Amino acid sequence: MVKLRRPLLAAASVSSAAALLAPQPATKPLTARSVLASPVDAPWSPGSWRNYEAKQIPKYDEEKLRKAEEELAGSAPLVFAGEVRTLMSDLGRACKGDGFVIFGGDCAESFDEFSVDHVRDTFRVILQMALICTYGGGQPVIKIGRMAGQFAKPRSSSTETIDGVTLPSYQGDNINEDKFTAEAREPNPSRMVKAYHQCAQTLNILRAFSTGGYADLSRLHNWNLDFVEQTQQGSQYRRLATKVEESLRFMRAIGVDTTTPEFTQSNFYTAHECLLLPYEQAMTREDSTTGRWYDCSAHLLWVGERTRQPGLAHFEFVRGIQNPVGVKISDKASPDDVIEILDTFNPKNVPGKVTLITRMSADKLREHLPSVLNRVKAEGRAALWVCDPVHGNTYTSSNGFKTRDVAAIKAEIQAFFDVHEQCGTHAGGIHLEMTGKDVTECVGGDMNAVTVDGPRGLDTKYLTHCDPRLNSAQALEIAFMVAERLRGQAGLPAMLD
Template sequence: MRLSTALLIAGLSRAAAFTPASLSTNVAHKSALSVASVRPETSSPAASDDWSPESWTNAVAKQMPIYEDQEELAGAVKELEKVAPLVFAGEVRSLHEKLARVSQGQGFVLMGGDCAESFKEFHVNHIRDTFRVIMQMSLVMTFGSAMPVVKIGRMAGQFAKPRSEPNEVIDGVSLPSYRGDNVNQEEFTPEARRNDPNLMVKAYYQSAQTLNILRAFSTGGFADISRLHAWNLDFVEDTAEGSRYRKLASKVDESLRFMKAIGIDTSSPEFTSVDFYTAHECLLLPYEQALTRQDSTTGKWYDCSSHMLWVGERTRDLDGAHLEFTRGIGNPLGVKVSDKCTPDELIRIINTMNPQNIPGKLSIIVRMGAEKLRKNLPELIRAVQREGKAVVWISDPVHGNTRKTDGGFKTRDFDNVRAELRAFFDVHDEMGSHPGGVHVEMTGEDVTECTGGVSSVTDESLKERYNTACDPRLNGSQALELAFLIAERMRLRTGLPSL
């Protein structure tokens, strides 16, 4: 493949990722949505063949906060029903088309961003630096594999987090667990841990700001491929992976100069902007319902809080509210599965979330740990192949590798993350299936939250810059190291020489 063609199809070109589509805002919701109307987890869901944005309220809703003031909740939901959509139907369809190609082996998905967004850490520089690392990673993976890379940020809505326990106990005091800034606050006080529905409204407005910033970076010149040297972060500059990136950037520079010499206009939008999408976990259903709109051009329902949504391991029950909600929306969807998921259960999940078997509609995001993945993933792939299901296989190599240090820090060992990603590629090589993407919690900040890798973070140095409010994230140099590993594996699959 010629380099110019490879660059154009690799997602380094601009399409209609942020072109508004006409949407209807007249959505029929229940007048007073309340968590009290959701059946308790011990009951059975109401059977219904009809879907509506509020039909999830008749099913079992796990991991949902309990709001004490139902009128306050209804008021927050009513306010969200009136706001403008954060994303538009045309953007969602653009992402769906790209994921459809990935499902056919013609691309790779890069999903990255914070474990959980927060109000107090919101800053343009933080968004810029995370966007910059994703751009670095996508350039490495695109140039390395000669394959389009679909870029999706865990941004502009990734606030809510599932919890193992509904309450947290410290020194004999029990308070509701911290569930993310759109539910309650991290401080361990009764006031902070109160589940406040108005935080959903605050999260919406921060998400709107984040999307505006991302749109500016993706289309306003920052993503210009001629600026690829400027994408480097200061703290990555002195690492081995930073050196590898500079060498690769020099190769791309040389190719760009060649294109200019033969008359190709590298100042056109195809080279100066990128498609960038957002995704978050579909967890806080009152928020998702309130932002669901009906597209006036197609009549389909879209959750306009994000381009893509995924259902987590803890909420993917077949009779659960989260699958009931997502089965009716037109967005591309994901579902996270661990070694607990059986082949039969996976097929039933696929049939629920994508009954028409539309390519690009559903991504299976695998989080198991290397050993369990090698043991369990082949049977899942075999079942999908046997049933002829069109899915995108994505590796989440971080969530199955969390541990706690003697000092009380949650961390992830980079060697284990790398081992799971290698296992993911190995299994797909054995099964003749396409490894379609990677999903990582990472940041552009110089944090010390995950041990190992070229940044040489140790258990002892975790405390130096351990900034996360929830789970540990890869820093920029660790994320870039992972990108080079992926690029090398993709080159191996396509028969290209090593970078």
């Protein structure tokens, strides 16, 4: 696994590095014209997406957009090609059954909510979840944060109407503001540059925490968040941490050196939805050692249900980058659709290149996923399967809050494991919108539960800028459930018996 060891280098320092990733200059302004889907072997460049219809991308002032693209293209990469290749290798092993992926982080990052504490708290919850699943399942866990780039969000409508006034929809802090004024909702390319600088800070924080001693396994008890401490999940975590500490003492007693990086550092990757293509192109670099193009805004990029169609700009851009890519799959995706995605994004059938992220709800998953799994398996296609149990379970509560029910989320994960067992395929991971804060945005949970209303109702700490997120206690509850499923697959007894 890649270690996030390097602090983000200044642009001047990067330019003198031996493994320079040359910036791709901004090209012609955005266009939006529909053409036929390109074949797998068609010529590709970082800007070839501009010849295709681009959905979910705002209309900018072209001169302001050009200046922002030029500034980004001349900036330092946020991640490096070698790190991306290492993630591909890790995902490849998971694709073959040796590994499990945990994606976690905010629905949408914001400028106002950014802080060291916020990044740290979400990071350590993911560390906790990974420890729980590693101990439970006995296989490596790949940790990927929805961080350092998860700003833009797709919208079902390009406009929003309130009290008879219609304005552009809020599309994320790197595009416009959520305040309902004409000025705030005007797409502003300079916000991409501001987002870049926040991403650089976020990656510096993650690198510091992952390699600077915070992730040391000897600090297991210190990873518990204060508000989780008194919950059932906090108690379970303390018991698990004690068991791991006992194992570490045993290893030290027989001569194993537990001060090496394998015990004191963690491996952490970043990912976000590949939505704002002017930003993604500006962050795409040619690797000097291979001559291949990498989107250096994140280690992994994914495309969603609204932008993964052949013949559209996002499909064209993603097919050419060398990063591992994720593709969201709903019940609307047929086996033929999925095979076309794999043909285009992974023509050489490389394990780890494509992660298929299902988002269906439990009942629809049980009905629709088996035929897709069986087709992919029968054709010998390499695909890592991950469950996104949150997006298919969103609804509006009786008091007007967009929310999700923890019970429904857990039911979809159980269905995901059941169907993979039925089909003889590997359930390879989970993808959650979650935070380290004690928010009250998703209802339910075994202990310290969130209710629609009341003392711990949705309105108590509903802080999200977009979709509802699991809080830490709810995320740990799900991690323990997943760990028991992994443990059961390995034929092991219950984890904390």
